[in-house]
Amino acid sequence: MSSLFLRTLRDDPADAEVPSHKLLVRAGYVRRVAPGVYTWLPLGLRVLRRVEQIVREEMDAIGGQEILLPALLPKEPYEATGRWTDYGPNMFRLTDRKGVQMGLGPTHEEFFAQLVKSEYSSYKDLPVTLYQIQTKYRDEERPRAGILRGREFVMKDSYSFDLDDAGAKASYAAHREAYQRIFARLGVRYVIVAATSGAMGGSASEEFLAESEVGEDTFVRCPDSGYAANVEAVVTPAPPARPIDGLPEAVVHDTENTPTIATLVDWANRTLDRTVTAADTLKNVMVKVTHPGEAPQIVGIGVPGDREVDMKRLEASFEPSTVDLLDEADFAANPFLVKGYIGPRGLQANGVRFLVDPRVVDGTAWITGADERGKHVIDLVAGRDFTPDGTVEAAEVRDGDASPDGMGTLVSARGIEIGHIFALGQKYTDAFEVDVLGENGAPVRLIQGSYGVGVSRMVAVVAEQTHDEKGLSWPDAIAPFDVHVVIANIKDATLVEGAGRVAAALERSGRTVLLDDRKASPGVKFKDAELLGMPAIVVVGRGYATGLVEVRHRATGDVAEVAVDDLVATLDARR
Numbered sequence: 226m227s228s229l230f231l232r233t234l235r236d237d238p239a240d241a242e243v244p245s246h247k248l249l250v251r252a253g254y255v256r257r258v259a260p261g262v263y264t265w266l267p268l269g270l271r272v273l274r275r276v277e278q279i280v281r282e283e284m285d286a287i288g289g290q291e292i293l294l295p296a297l298l299p300k301e302p303y304e305a306t307g308r309w310t311d312y313g314p315n316m317f318r319l320t321d322r323k324g325v326q327m328g329l330g331p332t333h334e335e336f337f338a339q340l341v342k343s344e345y346s347s348y349k350d351l352p353v354t355l356y357q358i359q360t361k362y363r364d365e366e367r368p369r370a371g372i373l374r375g376r377e378f379v380m381k382d383s384y385s386f387d388l389d390d391a392g393a394k395a396s397y398a399a400h401r402e403a404y405q406r407i408f409a410r411l412g413v414r415y416v417i418v419a420a421t422s423g424a425m426g427g428s429a430s431e432e433f434l435a436e437s438e439v440g441e442d443t444f445v446r447c448p449d450s451g452y453a454a455n456v457e458a459v460v461t462p463a464p465p466a467r468p469i470d471g472l473p474e475a476v477v478h479d480t481e482n483t484p485t486i487a488t489l490v491d492w493a494n495r496t497l498d499r500t501v502t503a504a505d506t507l508k509n510v511m512v513k514v515t516h517p518g519e520a521p522q523i524v525g526i527g528v529p530g531d532r533e534v535d536m537k538r539l540e541a542s543f544e545p546s547t548v549d550l551l552d553e554a555d556f557a558a559n560p561f562l563v564k565g566y567i568g569p570r571g572l573q574a575n576g577v578r579f580l581v582d583p584r585v586v587d588g589t590a591w592i593t594g595a596d597e598r599g600k601h602v603i604d605l606v607a608g609r610d611f612t613p614d615g616t617v618e619a620a621e622v623r624d625g626d627a628s629p630d631g632m633g634t635l636v637s638a639r640g641i642e643i644g645h646i647f648a649l650g651q652k653y654t655d656a657f658e659v660d661v662l663g664e665n666g667a668p669v670r671l672i673q674g675s676y677g678v679g680v681s682r683m684v685a686v687v688a689e690q691t692h693d694e695k696g697l698s699w700p701d702a703i704a705p706f707d708v709h710v711v712i713a714n715i716k717d718a719t720l721v722e723g724a725g726r727v728a729a730a731l732e733r734s735g736r737t738v739l740l741d742d743r744k745a746s747p748g749v750k751f752k753d754a755e756l757l758g759m760p761a762i763v764v765v766g767r768g769y770a771t772g773l774v775e776v777r778h779r780a781t782g783d784v785a786e787v788a789v790d791d792l793v794a795t796l797d798a799r800r
């Protein structure tokens with residue numbers, strides 16, 4: 226350590242909010258260069274390389290072949306699949322000296338499809354799985370939490386190519402199992418959830434979410450059935466349509482000053498001779514939907530008034546378009562939008578697309594805006610008084626909601642996405658006509674899968690799940706060093722020599738050793754050892770004169786005096 230390129234910091238970095246970010250910076254694992262762009266220092270790089278190696282071994286074990294594509298890419302293949310536009314501002318774009326536009330790859334489906342097309346021509350070559358561990362670039366809107374959400378980050382991405390559905394299913398299953406082995410070896414607590422495929426396209430996808438309160442993803446589980454999904458992928462069970470005949474007429478009421486759901490419900494309970502809850506009202510939320518490269522379109526979103534619109538769910542419904550709430554200028558430009566009193570009829574009369582929550586089925590009656598200040602309409606019936614332009618998954622999913630499989634209720638938790646597997650179907654192989662000659666002489670269009678693991682993000686995720694108030698605490702599988710040997714007093718030549726011998730014995734046992742031979746106080750050294758987080762800390766101090774060293778187990782805090790000769794056996798017993 227006296228020569229290691231390492232400086233630990235006493236204070237948390239000012240821009241850090243989540244524990245892994247604070248600790249990885251304080252412990253000298255990474256350093257920020259620009260927002261979402263980080264340098265890996267020696268200790269951090271060792272962890273990153275070990276994560277990479279575990280991922281590599283498990284990819285090799287399912288027959289994956291490692292290759293390496295460039296990060297600097299031409300735009301034409303992305304144009305062929307529409308992703309040059311669909312990726313929108315998330316793609317880093319640049320122009321070369323000849324004026325040719327290029328991109329820094331956010332993910333590489335197009336290029337693997339093209340590569341297989343150019344190299345393979347016969348069914349005999351298939352199936353094939355190719356992968357790379359490579360630096361990706363995404364101009365994230367909100368880079369966050371250090372390496373957890375970077376703009377430059379390391380991903381393992383693999384791609385399978387199969388002749389038929391059965392083969393594609395088998396490739397998907399092999400990846401799913403490989404991911405389970407990877408995350409088990411890394412000791413991560415995670416769940417597999419149904420996910421949306423977004424701009425990636427394809428039929429089905431699942432995400433691996435590490436359980437963490439600082440995660441940006443919310444997922445729900447049904448403990449009774451085992452159903453699990455990212456909230457973005459939850460499909461609201463629609464109740465059956467109800468008969469319209471005999472329902473009371475829609476009547477417009479003067480509701481005075483009732484621009485919010487709460488004031489409206491209050492008014493209704495004072496005025497109508499029935500009990501009304503927020504769930505009886507239809508709240509119409511106005512948004513701008515912007516398809517990349519196109520002008521924004523105003524859309525009305527109708528949800529039961531007891532639910533908020535979940536913007537992440539809404540955005541997932543519109544991907545690759547982005548969604549924003551209307552601002553004051555938009556309202557001013559569209560005077561038919563009477564804030565607080567917007568109703569389906571006014572929207573549709575003015576040509577605004579109106580989408581509703583799946584609970585708004587034909588025959589349901591609503592209290593909603595009448596498009597005039599101070600007026601609402603009671604008993605506006607879907608399928609009679611208004612016909613929505615479609616349904617949309619936008620309403621928040623809440624604990625206690627019915628599970629979409631009808632087998633219980635949902636509970637929610639937060640997670641960090643660590644892996645995502647996609648059954649892509651033929652979106653990309655169609656775009657590039659990736660065909661091989663089949664067994665019967667006819668061309669066969671290949672079926673592609675795409676599978677990603679956030680390799681650099683894993684470093685932060687493991688730190689997040691294993692740290693304590695004193696610092697990092699690495700599992701054996703990816704610790705930068707197996708043992709941290711502390712020389713309590715560098716001025717004592719016996720201790721220095723003894724620590725050298727202890728370190729050599731540990732290395733002979735196959736362990737990697739970080740030796741703290743700095744001229745610093747024991748207190749500083751112990752604090753740093755806890756901050757840096759090697760799984761075992763061995764202190765060569767006063768007891769050494771009688772043949773004893775102190776062994777501290779970082780994760781549990783257990784401390785024991787051990788005879789030098791028993792040290793390796795003691796550590797072995799811990800494994």
Ligand code: ATP
Nearest residue numbers: 373374375376378380642643644645677678679682
């Ligand atoms: P997120 O929803 O977190 O933005 P994503 O769905 O865009 O992720 P994918 O395209 O599925 O990500 O990428 C595969 C994996 O790469 C993700 O599961 C994640 O672990 C990792 N990853 C994605 N974006 C980043 C990033 N900005 N920084 C670090 N890792 C990332």
Ligand code: MG
Nearest residue numbers: 432642644645
């Ligand atoms: Mg994803």
